[in-house]
Amino acid sequence: MPPSTCLLDPFTAHRQAFHLEWEGQDEKAASWFAFALRGFSRLLRDPGFLTSAQDRASRLAPENPEALAVEFMERMPGWLLGVHYDRSLRFFAAGDMEAARLHWNILQKAVPLAELAGGRFLEDCRARFAMHFLGEKPIKDTTDEQQRFLETAERLLALDPENQMARRGAIQGYVYYLGQGMEDIGVRTRKKGKKPSPLDLPMRKGSLLKTKRRLRTASNKLKRHLRRAMSDGGSLPAAETARHAISLANYYAYTERVPEAWRLARRAKVLAPDDGDVTNFFAWIKKLKRRMRR
Amino acid sequence: MTANPFLFGKDPYARNPFVILGISTPNVSPEQLEFQVQVKEEEVLADPSESLQPSDMGEAFAALKDPHCRIVFELMHFGYPLPKEKQP
Numbered sequence: 001m002p003p004s005t006c007l008l009d010p011f012t013a014h015r016q017a018f019h020l021e022w023e024g025q026d027e028k029a030a031s032w033f034a035f036a037l038r039g040f041s042r043l044l045r046d047p048g049f050l051t052s053a054q055d056r057a058s059r060l061a062p063e064n065p066e067a068l069a070v071e072f073m074e075r076m077p078g079w080l081l082g083v084h085y086d087r088s089l090r091f092f093a094a095g096d097m098e099a100a101r102l103h104w105n106i107l108q109k110a111v112p113l114a115e116l117a118g119g120r121f122l123e124d125c126r127a128r129f130a131m132h133f134l135g136e137k138p139i140k141d142t143t144d145e146q147q148r149f150l151e152t153a154e155r156l157l158a159l160d161p162e163n164q165m166a167r168r169g170a171i172q173g174y175v176y177y178l179g180q181g182m183e184d185i186g187v188r189t190r191k192k193g194k195k196p197s198p199l200d201l202p203m204r205k206g207s208l209l210k211t212k213r214r215l216r217t218a219s220n221k222l223k224r225h226l227r228r229a230m231s232d233g234g235s236l237p238a239a240e241t242a243r244h245a246i247s248l249a250n251y252y253a254y255t256e257r258v259p260e261a262w263r264l265a266r267r268a269k270v271l272a273p274d275d276g277d278v279t280n281f282f283a284w285i286k287k288l289k290r291r292m293r294r
Numbered sequence: 295m296t297a298n299p300f301l302f303g304k305d306p307y308a309r310n311p312f313v314i315l316g317i318s319t320p321n322v323s324p325e326q327l328e329f330q331v332q333v334k335e336e337e338v339l340a341d342p343s344e345s346l347q348p349s350d351m352g353e354a355f356a357a358l359k360d361p362h363c364r365i366v367f368e369l370m371h372f373g374y375p376l377p378k379e380k381q382p
Contacts, residue, residue, distance in 0.1 A: 009373065011369060011370055011373070014307070015307040015370070018305040018306065018307055018308070019305065019307070019308075021305075022304060022305050022308075052369075053365055053369075056364075056365050056368050056369070057361070057365060059321065059323060059324075060324060060361040060364060060365070061361055068361055068362070068365075069365075071362060072361075072362045072365045072366075075362055076366070078298075079298045079299060079300050079366070080300060082298045082300065082301065083298070083300045083301060086298075086301055
C-alpha cells in the first residue's frame with residue numbers, strides 16, 4: 001500500500017504503480033496509481049511546477065517557452081487519466097471486467113485531476129466508451145446482433161451505471177427487441193377487418209415459449225433501465241422516456257398485465273402530457289381497464 | 295493532438311526514450327540529443343542487441359521530437375525540480 005502521508009514525488013509513485021502492474025499485482029498497482037494521481041493534481045496546481053516546466057521548455061522552444069509550458073500543463077491531466085481510460089477500454093474489450101472496473105474506478109475517483117483536464121472530461125470518456133462498443137445505431141439487422149448489442153450495453157452499465165449513452169442505447173435496443181418479438185409471436189395489433197397474411201407462418205410451440213421467455217426477461221430489464229432513467233431526472237429527454245415507457249406498457253397490455261400497463265402509461269402521461277402517441281395510448285389503456293372492471 | 299507519453303510501451307518509465315537511448319545527462323539540447331541519437335543509431339544498426347532494436351530507436355526518437363512529450367520524459371527521467379547544472 002502507498003504511504004498515507006509522505007512527500008513522495010508523484011512521478012516516483014507513478015513509476016511504482018506501473019512496475020506493480022507489470023508484475024501483475026493489479027490491486028496494489030491501483031492504489032499506487034490513485035496515490036500518484038492525487039500527487040499529480042497537487043503538483044499541477046503548484047506554481048513551482050510550472051516554473052520547472054518553463055525551464056525545460058526554454059531549452060526546447062527558446063522563442064516562446066511560456067506557451068509551450070502552458071500547453072504542456074493543459075495536456076498533462078488528460079494524459080494521466082488517459083492511461084486509465086485506455087486500460088479500461090482494452091480490458092473491457094478483452095472481457096476482463098475486473099481489471100476494466102479497477103481502472104474505471106481510478107478514473108472516476110480522480111476528480112481534482114479531471115477538473116484540470118476540463119469540466120466534461122469524464123462525460124466525454126463515457127460517451128467515447130459507449131460509442132466505441134455500441135456504435136451509433138441501437139437497432140441491428142438480425143436478432144443475434146441485437147442480442148449482442150444488448151449484452152454489451154448491459155456490460156457497459158455494469159462497469160459504469162452512470163453511462164447515460166449506454167443506458168439510452170440499452171433502452172432503445174430493448175424497445176426494438178420487444179417490438180420485433182411481439183411481431184414474431186403474432187401479438188401485433190391488426191386493424192379491424194384485416195386478415196392475417198398468408199406469410200405469417202405459425203410458430204412452433206417450443207420456439208414460441210422460448211421467445212416469450214426472452215421477451216419477459218427483456219421487458220424486466222427495460223423496466224429497470226426506464227425506472228433508473230426516470231429517477232435520474234433529465235438523463236434522457238422526458239418525451240423520449242415517455243415513448244419508451246409506452247412501448248413497454250404496450251407489451252404489458254398484450255401479455256394481459258393491464259394494471260402494470262396502466263401504471264406505466266400514467267407515468268408516461270406525467271412525463272409528456274402533450275405527446276400525441278402517449279395521449280392516445282393513455283386513452284386506450286384507460287378504456288381497456290374500465291372494460292376489465294365490468 | 296500528440297500521442298500520450300504515458301502510453302509509451304507497457305511501462306512508460308521503463309520505456310522512457312532517455313532510458314532506451316542511454317542518455318543520462320540532464321539539460322540535453324535538441325541538437326545534442328539529435329547527435330547522441332545518431333551515434334546510438336549507428337551503434338545499434340551495426341550490432342542490434344536483444345535489448346535494443348533499430349525500431350526502438352525510431353520510436354524513442356519520434357517521442358522525443360514532440361516537445362510536450364519530451365518535457366514529460368525529462369521530468370520522469372531527471373526528476374522534479376530541475377537538477378541544478380554542475381558548476382564548471
